Amino acid sequence: MKGKIAGIAAASIALASGPALAQSREAVAANVAESAYAEGADGQPRTELPAGPADVVVFGRGESKIGIAHAASEGSVSGADLLVRPLLRVAELVEAVPGMIAAQHSGSGKANQYFLRGFNLDHGSDFTTYIDGVQMNLRTHGHGQGYLDLNGLIPEIVQREDYRKGPYRADGGDFALAGAVYMHSIDRYGRPWVSAELGSFGWRRVAAGGTLTGIDGGDLTMVGQAKLYDGPWQQPEKLRHYAGFLKYTRPLGSDRIALTVHGYHATWDPTEQIPERAIGTAICPDAFCSPDPSARGMTTRVIGDLALEGSDYRVNVYGQYYNWWMYSNPTYANPDGSSAQILQFDRRFIAGLTGERRWQIGHNLELSVGTEERIDHISKVGVYHTDDRILVESLGSYRVTEASGAAYAEASWEPVAGVRVIGGVRGDYYHYSVEANDAAAAALGQGSGGTGLISPKVAIAYKIRANLEVYGNWGRGFHSNDVRGAVTATPVPVLAHGTGKEAGIRYQRGGLTLTATYWWLDLGSELRFVGDSNSVEPTGASRRRGVEFVAFWRPARWLALDANFTASIARYDNGDRIANAFENAASAGVSAVTGRWEASLRLRHLGPYPLLEDNSLRDPGSNVVNARAAYTLGRAQLYAELLNVLDSGDKDIAYYYESYLPAIDAAPQDGRLSRVVEPRTLRVGVRFTL
Numbered sequence: 001m002k003g004k005i006a007g008i009a010a011a012s013i014a015l016a017s018g019p020a021l022a023q024s025r026e027a028v029a030a031n032v033a034e035s036a037y038a039e040g041a042d043g044q045p046r047t048e049l050p051a052g053p054a055d056v057v058v059f060g061r062g063e064s065k066i067g068i069a070h071a072a073s074e075g076s077v078s079g080a081d082l083l084v085r086p087l088l089r090v091a092e093l094v095e096a097v098p099g100m101i102a103a104q105h106s107g108s109g110k111a112n113q114y115f116l117r118g119f120n121l122d123h124g125s126d127f128t129t130y131i132d133g134v135q136m137n138l139r140t141h142g143h144g145q146g147y148l149d150l151n152g153l154i155p156e157i158v159q160r161e162d163y164r165k166g167p168y169r170a171d172g173g174d175f176a177l178a179g180a181v182y183m184h185s186i187d188r189y190g191r192p193w194v195s196a197e198l199g200s201f202g203w204r205r206v207a208a209g210g211t212l213t214g215i216d217g218g219d220l221t222m223v224g225q226a227k228l229y230d231g232p233w234q235q236p237e238k239l240r241h242y243a244g245f246l247k248y249t250r251p252l253g254s255d256r257i258a259l260t261v262h263g264y265h266a267t268w269d270p271t272e273q274i275p276e277r278a279i280g281t282a283i284c285p286d287a288f289c290s291p292d293p294s295a296r297g298m299t300t301r302v303i304g305d306l307a308l309e310g311s312d313y314r315v316n317v318y319g320q321y322y323n324w325w326m327y328s329n330p331t332y333a334n335p336d337g338s339s340a341q342i343l344q345f346d347r348r349f350i351a352g353l354t355g356e357r358r359w360q361i362g363h364n365l366e367l368s369v370g371t372e373e374r375i376d377h378i379s380k381v382g383v384y385h386t387d388d389r390i391l392v393e394s395l396g397s398y399r400v401t402e403a404s405g406a407a408y409a410e411a412s413w414e415p416v417a418g419v420r421v422i423g424g425v426r427g428d429y430y431h432y433s434v435e436a437n438d439a440a441a442a443a444l445g446q447g448s449g450g451t452g453l454i455s456p457k458v459a460i461a462y463k464i465r466a467n468l469e470v471y472g473n474w475g476r477g478f479h480s481n482d483v484r485g486a487v488t489a490t491p492v493p494v495l496a497h498g499t500g501k502e503a504g505i506r507y508q509r510g511g512l513t514l515t516a517t518y519w520w521l522d523l524g525s526e527l528r529f530v531g532d533s534n535s536v537e538p539t540g541a542s543r544r545r546g547v548e549f550v551a552f553w554r555p556a557r558w559l560a561l562d563a564n565f566t567a568s569i570a571r572y573d574n575g576d577r578i579a580n581a582f583e584n585a586a587s588a589g590v591s592a593v594t595g596r597w598e599a600s601l602r603l604r605h606l607g608p609y610p611l612l613e614d615n616s617l618r619d620p621g622s623n624v625v626n627a628r629a630a631y632t633l634g635r636a637q638l639y640a641e642l643l644n645v646l647d648s649g650d651k652d653i654a655y656y657y658e659s660y661l662p663a664i665d666a667a668p669q670d671g672r673l674s675r676v677v678e679p680r681t682l683r684v685g686v687r688f689t690l
Contacts, residue, residue, distance in 0.1 A: 061075065061076070061077060061081055061513060061552040061560070061562060063075075063076050063078075064508055065506060065508070066463060066466070066467065066468075066469045066506060066508055067420075067461075067463055067469070069461070069469075069471075069506070070168060070169060070422055070459050070461065070471070070473070071164070071165070071166065071168055071459065071471050071473045071502060071504060071517075072470075072471045072502070072504020072505055072506050072515045072516065072517045073164065073165035073166060073179075073502060073504060073515070073517050073519070073548065074162075074163065074164050074165070075097075075098070075162075075163055075515075075550075076160065076161065076162045076163070077096040077097070077160070077161045077163070078159060078160035078161065080560065080591055080593050080598075081096060081560070081562075081591070082096060082158060082161070083593075083598070084591045084592075084593060084598050084599065084600040084628060084630075085589075085591075085600060085602070085628070086600060086602060086626040086627055086628035086641045086642075086643060087155065087626075087641070088626070088643045088644075088678065088681065089102070089104065089108060089112065089151075090150060090151060090153045090154075090155055091111075091112040091150040091151065091153070092112075093150070093153065093155065093158060093161070093183075094114070094129065094150070094161075094181055095587065095604065096161055096163075097116075097161070097163040097179065097181055098548065098550045098564035098566070098587075099116055099117065099165075099548055099564055099566040099585055100114065100115070100116045100127075100179070101114070101115040101116070101582075101585055101604065101606050102114055102115075103115070103606070103622075103652040103653050104652055104653075104675070105272060105273050105652060105653040105675045106270045106271065106272045106273075106297075106326075106328065106675075107231075107237050107239070107268050107269065107270040107271045107272075107297065108151070108229055108231065108237055108239045108241075108268055109151060109237075109239055109241070109266045109267065109268030109270070109297050109298075109299060110123075110143075110149075110151075110268075110270065110297060110326065111123040111124065111143075111147055111148055111149040111150070111151070112148075112150070113652070113653050114127050114148065115582055115585065115606060116165075116178050116179050117165065117178045117179065117519070117521065117544065117546060117548075117566065117568060118544045118546055118568030118569070118570040118578075118581050118582065118583070119178050119544075119570075119581065120579075120580035120581060120582065120609070121146075121178065122144050122146075123143065123144045123146065123147045123148055123149075124137050124144075124146040124147060124148025124175060125144070125145055125146040125175065125479060126146070126175060126176075126177040126178040126179075126479050126498075126523075127146075127148065127175065127176075127178050127179050127180065127181075128146075128148070128172075128174065128175040128176045128179075128180045128181075129148055129150060129180070129181050129182075129183065130180070130181075130182045130183065131153075131183045131185065131303075132183070132184060132185050132258070132260055132305055132307065132316075133305065133307055133314070133316035133318070133354055134303055134305050134316065134318045134320075134352070135174075135175075135352070135374070136148055136149065136150065137174070137175045138322065138346070138348075138376075139174065139376065139402060139480050139482070139483075140376065140378060140381065140400050140402055140432075140482045140483050140484060141346055141381070141482075142324065142325075142344040142345050142346030142381045142382065142383070143324075143326065143344050143346070145479075145480070145481060145482045146174075146175045146479065146480075148175075149299065149301070149324075151241070151264065151266060151299070152243055152262065152263065152264035152301055153183075153243075154207065154223050154225045154243050154245055154262075156186075156207060156209060156223060157185045157186050157209075157223055157245050157247075157262075158183055158184075158185065158186070159184050159185060159186040159187075160183070160184040161181050161182070161183050161184075162181070162182045162184075163179065163180065163181045163182070164176075164179060164180050164181075165178065165179040165502075165517075165519070165548075166178075166179070166473060166475065166477075166500040166502055166519060166521065167455065167457070167475040167476060167477025167478075167498060167499075167500045168457050168459055168473040168474070168475040168500065168502075169410070169424065169457065169475075170368075170370075170408040170409065170410040170424030170425060170426045170455075170457055171356065171368075171370055171372070171408055171410070171426075172426075172477065173372055173406055173426065173428060173477075173478075174404070174428070174478065174479060174480050175479050175480075176477060177477045177478065177479055177498045177500065177521065177523065178521070185245070185247060185260065186221065186247075187219065187221065187247065187249050187258075188211040188213070188219045188221050188249070189209055189210055189211045189221060190211075191210070191689045191690055192208070192209065192210030192211075192689070192690045193208065193209055193210065193687060193688065193689045193690065194206075194207070194208040194687070194688055194690070195207050195208070195685055195686065195687035195688070196685060196686060197683055197684065197685035198683070198684060198685070199641075199681060199682060199683030199684065200232075200680075200681040200682050200683070201229065201230050201231050201232050201678075201681065202228065202229055202230030202231070202236065203227075203228070203229050203681070203683055204227065204228045204229075205225070205226070205227040205228075205685070206225070206226050206227075207223065207224065207225040207226075208223070208224055209221070209222060209223035209224070209245075210222060210690075215248070216250065217250050217251070218248055218249055218250025218251075218257075219248070219249055219250070220246070220247070220248045221245075221246070221247045221248075221249075222244075222245070222246055223244070223245040224243070224244050224245075225241075225242070225243045225244070226241065226242050226243075227239070227241045228240055228241070229241075231271060231678065232288050232678055232679055233271040233288045233289075233290055234285075234286075234288055234289045234290045234293075235269055235271065235290030235293040235295075236269065237268050237269050237270075237271055238267070238268060238269050239266065239267075239268040240266065240267050240268070241264065241265075241266040241268075242264060242265050242266070243262070243263070243264035243265075244262065244263060244264070245260075245261075245262040246260065246261045246262065247259070247260045247261075247262075248260075252308070254310060254311065255308065255309065255310040256308070256309055256310070257306075257307070257308050258305075258306075258307045258308075258309075259304075259305070259306050259307075260303075260304070260305045260307070261302070261303070261304045261305075262302075262303055263300070263301055263302035263303060264299070264300075264301060265298075265299070265300045266297075266298070266299050267296070267297065267298045268296075268297050268298075269290075269293075269295055269296055269297070270295040270296070270297050270326060270327070270328050271290060271295075271675070272292075272295065272328055272329070272330060272675065273330070273653065273654070273655060273673040273674050273675045274287070274289060274290075274291060274673060274674070274675070275291075275332070275659050275661060275669075275671055275672070275673050276671065276672045276673065276674055277664070277669070277671050277672075278291065278661055278664055281663070281664050282663070283661065283663045283664065287649070287674075287676040288676065291329070291332055291661060292329040292332060292339075292341060294327065294341070294388045294389055295326075295327045295328050295329060295341070296326070296327045296389065297324075297325070297326040297327070297328075298323075298324065298325055298326070299323070299324045300321070300322070300323045300324075301320065301321070301322045301323075301324075302320065302321045303318065303319075303320045304318060304319050304320075305317070305318040306318070312357065312358045312359065312360075313355070313356065313357045313358065314354075314355065314356050315353070315354070315355040316352075316353065316354045316355070317352075317353050318350075318351070318352050318353075319349070319350065319351050319352075320348075320349065320350040320351075321348075321349055322346065322347070322348050322349075322350065323346075323347045324345065324346045324347075325343060325344065325345040325346070326343070326344050326345075327341060327342070327343050327386060327389050328341070328342060328344070329341040329342070330659070330673075331657075331658065331659045331660060331668075332659050332660055332661050333659075333660040333661065333662050333668075334660070335660065335667070335668055337660075337662045338387065338392075339386070339387040339388065339392075340385075340660070341385070341386045341387055341388070341389075342383050342384065342385060342386060342395070343383065343384040343386045343389070343391075344382075344383045345380060345381065345382060345383075345384075345397075346378065346380070346381045347378070347379050347380045347381070348376050348377060348378040348379065348381070349376075349377045349379075350374065350375070350376050350377075351374070351375050352372075352373060352374040352375070353371070353372075353373045353374075354370070354371065354372045354373075355370055355371050356368055356369070356370035356371075357369055357370070364413060364414040364415070365411065365412070365413050365414075366411065366412040366413075367409070367410075367411045367412075368409070368410050368411075369407070369408070369409045369410075370407070370408050370409075371405070371406060371407050371408070372404075372405075372406040372408075373404070373405050373406070374403070374404050375401070375402070375403040375404075376400070376401070376402045376403075377401055378398070378399065378400040378401070378402070379399055380397060380398075380399065380437065381397070381398050381399075381400055381484075382394070382395070382396045382397035382398050382437070382441065383395045383396060384397075393440070394438045394439075394440040394441070395440055396436075396438070396440045396441040396444050396484075397436075397437035397438050397440070397441055398434055398435065398436060398437055398441050398446070398484060399434075399435040399436075399437055400432065400433065400434050400435075400483060400484070401432065401433045402430065402431075402432045402433075402483055403430070403431050403432075404428060404429065404430045404431075404480075405428070405429050406426060406427060406428045406429075407426070407427055408424060408425065408426035408427070409424060409425060410422065410423070410424035410457070411423055411424070418462060418463040418464070419460070419461070419462050419463075420459075420460065420461040420462075421458075421459075421460050422457075422458065422459040422460070422461070423456075423457065423458050423459075424456070424457040424458075425454065425455070425456045425457065426454070426455045426456075426457070427452065427453075427454050427455075428452055428453055428455070428478070428495070429450065429451070429452035430450060430451055430452065430480065430483075430494055430495060431448075431449070431450040432448060432449060432450070432483040432486065432494065433447075433448040434446050434447060434448065434483055434484055434486070434487045444484075444488055445484075445487040445488040445489060446487055447486075447487040448487075449486060449487075449494070451493070451494050451495055452495075453478060453495050453497060454476075455475070455476040455477055455478065455497075456475070456476055457473075457474070457475035457476070458473075458474050458475070459471065459472065459473045459474070459475075460472045467507060467508050467509045468505070468506070468507050469505070469506050470503075470504070470505045470506075471502075471503065471504045471505070471506070472502075472503050473500070473501065473502045473503075473504075474499075474500070474501050475499070475500050475501075476497060476498070476499050476500075477497070477498050477499075477500065478495050478496060478497045478498060479495075479496055479498070480494060480495055480496075481493060481494055481495070481496060481525065481538050485538065492525070492538045493524075493525065493538075496523065496524045496525035496538065497524045498521060498522060498523040498524060499521070499522045500519065500520065500521045500522075501519065501520045501521075502517050502518060502519035502520070503517070503518050504516060504517035504518070505517075510554075511553060511554030511555065512551075512552070512553050512554070513550075513551070513552040513553075514549075514550070514551050514552075515548075515549070515550045515551075516547070516548070516549050516550075517547065517548040517549075518545075518546075518547050519545065519546055519547075519548065520543075520544070520545045521543075521544045521545070522541070522542070522543050522544075523541060523542045523543075523544075524541050525538045525539065525540070525541065526538070526539045526540060526541070526542040526572070526578060539572075540572050540573055540574070541572065541573045542570065542571065542572050542573065542578055543570075543571055543572075543573065544568055544569065544570045544571075544581075545568065545569055546566060546567055546568030546569065547566065547567055547568075548564070548565070548566040549564065549565050549566075550562075550563075550564040551563050551564070558592060558593050558594035559590070559591070559592050559594075560590070560591045560592075561588075561589070561590050561591075562587075562588070562589050562591075563586070563587070563588040563589075564586060564587055564588075565584070565585075565586040566584060566585050566586070567583065567584040567607075568581075568582075568583060568584070569583070570583075572613070576613035576614065577610040577612070577613050577614070577615045578610070578613070579609075579610055579611055579612060579613060579655075579656070580609055580610075580611070580653075580655070581609055581610070582606055582607050582608070582609040582621065583607050583608055583609060584605075584607035584608075585605060585606050585607055586603075586604075586605040586607075587602065587603060587604045587605065588602070588603045589601065589602035589603070596631055596632045596633065597629070597630070597631055597632075598629070598630045599627075599628065599629040599630070600627065600628045600629075601625070601626075601627045602625070602626050602627070603623065603624070603625050604622075604623070604624045604625075604626070605621070605622075605623050606621045606622045606623075607621045608620050608621045609621065611654060611655065611656035611672065612656055617656055617672070619651060619654040619672075619674075620650075621650070622648065622650030622651060622652065622677055623646075623648055623650060624643075624644050624646075624648055624650070624677060625644070625645040625646050625648075626641070626642070626643045626644065626645065627641065627642045627643075627645055628640070628641045628642075635688055635689045635690070636686060636687065636688050636689075637686065637687045637689075638684075638685075638686050639684070639685050639686075639687070640682065640683065640684045640685075641681075641682070641683045641684075642680070642681070642682055643678070643680070643681040643682075643683070644677060644678060644679060644680045644681060645680065646680075647679055647680040648677050649676060649677065649679075650676075650677050651674040651675065651676055651677065652674075652675045652676065652677050652678075653674065653675055654672055654673070654674035654675075655672070655673050655674070656670065656671065656672055656673070657670065657673065658670050658671075659671065659673060
């Protein structure tokens with residue numbers, strides 16, 4: 001494939017397939033120039049596309065981080081790492097972060113269930129994601145604190161992911177205790193494209209994109225997507241999902257301005273965890289049953305972002321509109337036999353600003369200062385008791401305003417060659433106002449207040465030799481709690497602090513990268529899933545420690561192998577186990593991009609975890625194998641994904657709590673509830689570059 005970027009983009013072909021990343025030749029060129037991780041024939045980093053016949057395959061995990069990263073657990077993913085990855089759900093893009101698992105327990109329209117560093121993060125309580133500088137987590141959310149909904153992502157727009165673990169960077173704030181990922185969207189496509197897919201269980205997807213150039217000196221990139229899915233469930237999900245993305249970029253002298261607008265609207269019928277004792281009965285013939293077929297869900301989200309950046313500064317100003325509601329029934333019936341269905345809801349506007357300025361002082365000192373401001377105007381958030389989607393009573397509806405401001409500074413000093421000492425401090429202040437919309441909320445409490453905290457950070461990195469570096473890190477961080485809990489008769493703290501430590505090592509030589517990390521994380525207040533309210537609540541303090549091993553090897557320019565393994569121990573301060581805190585996780589994959597072909601095979605392992613604090617009941621975890629292959633012919637690419645290749649019947653998630661199904665139960669019963677992994681799924685598609 002002479003004079004082209006093999007398997008990623010070409011001068012005449014932009015090769016993104018259905019749920020894979022699309023990048024044009026120009027976009028890959030910009031990515032390569034930015035991070036210098038493409039290799040030339042001599043095996044050394046290349047900073048521009050070759051003018052001659054050499055092939056270049058970009059594997060972002062091979063990017064050199066020695067002398068750059070602040071911790072062994074930091075890294076980047078881009079290029080073919082994302083391009084050839086098979087995906088059941090778009091949020092699985094975060095599984096490119098070593099040790100991260102994205103599962104699901106309530107249908108394709110709801111935020112995923114995330115697992116990292118021994119945390120069941122529910123929907124994002126201690127893990128944050130930014131897209132082009134905009135934080136995606138939602139605080140004081142109608143379903144769960146830190147709700148991280150990535151369903152609006154269009155896979156073809158994601159160019160790069162930079163990830164971190166632990167609270168060691170001064171610019172990392174709310175929800176970043178366990179980790180964070182920063183996604184960057186593509187600027188432009190070389191040619192317009194259109195794709196269409198069909199698959200098992202009613203999967204259908206169409207997408208198209210392209211770039212208009214020379215618009216007032218800039219480029220306008222447009223992408224649209226529509227997808228439908230029923231799933232294998234007795235009650236079809238009836239997912240109807242529509243998303244759009246617009247991005248205008250242009251140079252301003254040596255600086256750059258970008259205006260981005262993206263959003264989506266989705267409706268679906270939630271398919272939740274079911275009591276395992278019901279499987280095989282008349283009301284639940286198999287693990288795909290739906291004991292409450294009246295559940296429904298809807299999300300609308302629109303984000304606008306204006307970014308200005310130069311060589312030593314960046315500024316982002318953004319706004320969001322968000323509207324979400326979901327009927328669900330996690331416990332199915334009340335003790336009197338009536339329906340326990342609930343309606344959760346959340347409607348808000350968000351405005352925010354982030355900015356950072358950097359200075360190089362002499363040859364051995366770098367300084368940065370920054371700020372992060374955000375205000376959430378939540379006009380309606382709460383929960384109603386319903387029966388077959390008919391209102392029974394309010395359990396509390398609120399109006400909330402939650403504002404936060406942060407300032408931070410970080411310095412990196414190299415006192416002697418090869419040694420970097422990094423210190424930082426961050427200050428955050430939160431102010432909140434909680435007002436009742438109805439009598440039920442007024443009875444629970446309302447009010448206002450404010451609180452703040454200071455989070456210091458320190459790190460040291462020692463480059464032993466050109467290909468070997470060791471790290472030590474310590475830092476304080478935090479997550480916020482739902483501010484409605486701060487105005488009750490037994491208030492909870494608005495900000496829960498945590499302290500993280502880690503020691504690690506990184507080895508990079510040629511096409512091989514190895515990292516190893518031992519880490520500790522103590523948390524002042526754990527967030528725990530509560531079945532009867534289908535939400536999370538703060539509990540006691542906790543302690544975690546663990547190890548992480550990550551490997552990437554590129555034995556040939558067209559071939560990449562990667563693997564990671566993490567193990568952890570999680571306990572409350574009193575010694576109890578933490579329910580759903582998984583004890584190990586691993587993934588491994590092989591990716592090949594050669595000539596007209598590209599392929600990937602991946603294994604994902606989520607290890608065992610306790611279901612109860614006394615460890616008397618456990619879940620064995622899950623193993624899933626996914627595969628993807630594509631063949632390019634002219635301006636067309638044919639591709640296929642086989643998801644859950646081995647047709648695993650493991651559980652995506654399992655819980656233990658009280659539920660009641662009057663048709664089979666004499667009274668409410670404690671027991672296991674779970675949602676099974678979706679069975680073997682085939683999806684095929686074609687993509688045309690115009």
